[in-house]
Amino acid sequence: MYYQPEIETMPREQLRELQLTRMKWSVKHAYENIDFVKKICDEAGVCPSDLNSLEDITKFPFMVKQDMRDAYPFGLFAVPMHDVKRIHASSGTTGQATTTGHTTNDLAYWGDCFARGIYMVGGSQDSVIQVSYGYGLFTGGLGAHAGGEAVGCAVIPTSSGNTKRQVQIMKDFGTDILACTPSYALYIADTAIELGYDPAKEFKISGVILGAEPASENMRQEIRDKLGVQYCDVYGLSEVMGPGVAMECEVANGLHFAEDHFYPEIVDPDTLEPVPDGEYGELVITTLTREACPLVRYRTRDVTRIISEPCPCGRTHRKIDRIVGRTDDMMIIRGVNVFPSQIEQVITAFPEVATHYQIVLTREAQLDKIALNVETEPDFPIDEIRKIEDLKRRLGAELKSNLQVQVDINLVEPKTIARSEGKAKRILDLR
Amino acid sequence: MIDQLSVFLPNKKGTLSSVAAALSEADINMHALAIADTAEYGIVRIICDTPRAAAQALADAGLRATTTPVFAVRVPNTPGGLTQLLSFCEEKELNIEYGYCFLLGDEGAIDVLKIDAAAEDVLREGGFEMVSPEEIYQLDNA
Numbered sequence: 001m002y003y004q005p006e007i008e009t010m011p012r013e014q015l016r017e018l019q020l021t022r023m024k025w026s027v028k029h030a031y032e033n034i035d036f037v038k039k040i041c042d043e044a045g046v047c048p049s050d051l052n053s054l055e056d057i058t059k060f061p062f063m064v065k066q067d068m069r070d071a072y073p074f075g076l077f078a079v080p081m082h083d084v085k086r087i088h089a090s091s092g093t094t095g096q097a098t099t100t101g102h103t104t105n106d107l108a109y110w111g112d113c114f115a116r117g118i119y120m121v122g123g124s125q126d127s128v129i130q131v132s133y134g135y136g137l138f139t140g141g142l143g144a145h146a147g148g149e150a151v152g153c154a155v156i157p158t159s160s161g162n163t164k165r166q167v168q169i170m171k172d173f174g175t176d177i178l179a180c181t182p183s184y185a186l187y188i189a190d191t192a193i194e195l196g197y198d199p200a201k202e203f204k205i206s207g208v209i210l211g212a213e214p215a216s217e218n219m220r221q222e223i224r225d226k227l228g229v230q231y232c233d234v235y236g237l238s239e240v241m242g243p244g245v246a247m248e249c250e251v252a253n254g255l256h257f258a259e260d261h262f263y264p265e266i267v268d269p270d271t272l273e274p275v276p277d278g279e280y281g282e283l284v285i286t287t288l289t290r291e292a293c294p295l296v297r298y299r300t301r302d303v304t305r306i307i308s309e310p311c312p313c314g315r316t317h318r319k320i321d322r323i324v325g326r327t328d329d330m331m332i333i334r335g336v337n338v339f340p341s342q343i344e345q346v347i348t349a350f351p352e353v354a355t356h357y358q359i360v361l362t363r364e365a366q367l368d369k370i371a372l373n374v375e376t377e378p379d380f381p382i383d384e385i386r387k388i389e390d391l392k393r394r395l396g397a398e399l400k401s402n403l404q405v406q407v408d409i410n411l412v413e414p415k416t417i418a419r420s421e422g423k424a425k426r427i428l429d430l431r
Numbered sequence: 432m433i434d435q436l437s438v439f440l441p442n443k444k445g446t447l448s449s450v451a452a453a454l455s456e457a458d459i460n461m462h463a464l465a466i467a468d469t470a471e472y473g474i475v476r477i478i479c480d481t482p483r484a485a486a487q488a489l490a491d492a493g494l495r496a497t498t499t500p501v502f503a504v505r506v507p508n509t510p511g512g513l514t515q516l517l518s519f520c521e522e523k524e525l526n527i528e529y530g531y532c533f534l535l536g537d538e539g540a541i542d543v544l545k546i547d548a549a550a551e552d553v554l555r556e557g558g559f560e561m562v563s564p565e566e567i568y569q570l571d572n573a
């Protein structure tokens with residue numbers, strides 16, 4: 001079942017034609033109505049009429065988050081406030097906040113994009129969807145809400161917080177689908193279990209649509225098992241729209257990109273040159289239908305790859321792999337790209353070590369070296385050298401096979417690694 | 432079996448002295464101390480009074496410490512005392528993870544052995560005397 005079968009299963013050639021028509025409109029719309037876009041295009045010596053194929057987009061300059069900060073609040077709006085129906089803003093925790101406006105059409109398309117994911121987890125007009133994302137300036141709550149309304153679901157706007165009540169509602173209202181962050185879904189599941197329920201067996205819930213933060217495969221599986229659900233990973237970012245830019249179908253191997261509304265490119269974050277399909281790089285998005293805030297080649301800083309093989313589910317929109325990290329986090333070790341998330345994934349598979357870690361990069365004799373500082377769990381027997389050596393050997397082998405680089409493992413004392421700090425402290429680059 | 436205080440030490444200057452300092456601060460008396468060293472880290476094995484309180488004191492000082500059950504076997508403080516015990520273990524195929532000795536007053540030597548817990552009966556049947564914790568150190572809940 002598809003929400004919009006004619007669009008979601010559109011033959012590729014036809015889809016590309018639609019994309020080109022829309023891209024021409026979108027770039028022209030941005031160029032003519034946003035001074036900044038006109039300026040950077042003029043500087044790069046390109047104009048909208050240079051766009052004769054989808055690949056021509058690579059001639060255009062990039063836009064970055066800083067451009068949005070500089071244009072705060074409305075410098076990148078392409079329509080008068082008369083046509084703006086809603087304004088979302090990022091939290092601005094890492095600097096000046098950014099704003100994104102939405103017209104009536106923008107909001108309707110957003111609902112459609114998210115609605116596709118509701119169908120992916122088996123939802124329909126008969127479904128009850130519980131939205132436990134925060135509502136507000138953050139796009140999670142209202143984005144999922146719009147998806148539920150587009151489908152015609154019964155939407156429960158619980159927002160986040162008051163977890164015991166979330167469980168009560170989930171049980172009493174017979175929630176079919178839960179939309180929130182992965183960590184909150186797990187917290188709700190654990191709370192339900194603590195209250196004496198077995199949600200996988202006793203609750204009606206059958207699907208979750210989770211996004212807005214990274215989740216390891218272990219965590220996903222834990223959520224699937226504890227709630228007894230199909231897991232749909234949703235990708236989105238407030239600068240571009242919100243949740244719904246890409247959503248994971250039942251095949252669970254990548255997220256279908258809403259290619260009728262967004263054009264994805266993957267570029268090497270250093271050279272900014274496009275990389276072939278299947279290779280990891282930075283996701284760059286050009287909006288195709290956004291009216292209030294169109295973006296040309298927006299660098300998301302999210303790292304993923306295009307999965308271009310046809311999907312067994314029948315949808316023709318290409319998929320992106322799950323986000324492996326942020327370009328800010330990417331480490332280049334002897335020419336190999338390494339992301340903390342890859343290391344994290346290995347660590348979580350070792351119950352003997354705590355999930356806190358620190359990566360230390362050094363250079364010896366012109367060679368990059370990467371060391372991982374981890375703590376053992378309190379019940380790991382620290383009195384036997386053989387067991388410690390065995391753990392280091394197994395962890396090292398697993399990291400080597402996942403990262404393709406040798407990682408030195410240092411077991412450290414507790415509390416030497418700062419708890420729940422930002423990424424800055426988890427990576428110590430001494431090169 | 433008795434409780435050994437085990438401390439994991441990354442090889443940095445001053446870490447052993449910080450163990451000693453934390454124990455002395457907590458007013459805990461040590462009876463034996465053995466160090467196993469590798470190029471990257473060390474493991475300190477200690478027999479002391481109130482081992483659980485000692486582990487807590489070290490943990491509070493930011494060290495990785497725990498208590499580990501080990502065997503304390505009394506051997507005569509004479510030449511060959513240890514050999515007898517080790518040959519017995521070999522004969523019975525008891526795999527010794529590690530071991531060390533210390534003297535307990537005038538009553539002879541204590542061999543501390545990390546062996547599988549099931550070895551207790553085998554050792555007893557072999558005529559070896561297990562030393563109880565209270566003979567060696569002050570218990571935690573005493």
Ligand SMILES: [Zn+2]
Binds near residue numbers: 315
């Ligand atoms: Zn699919």
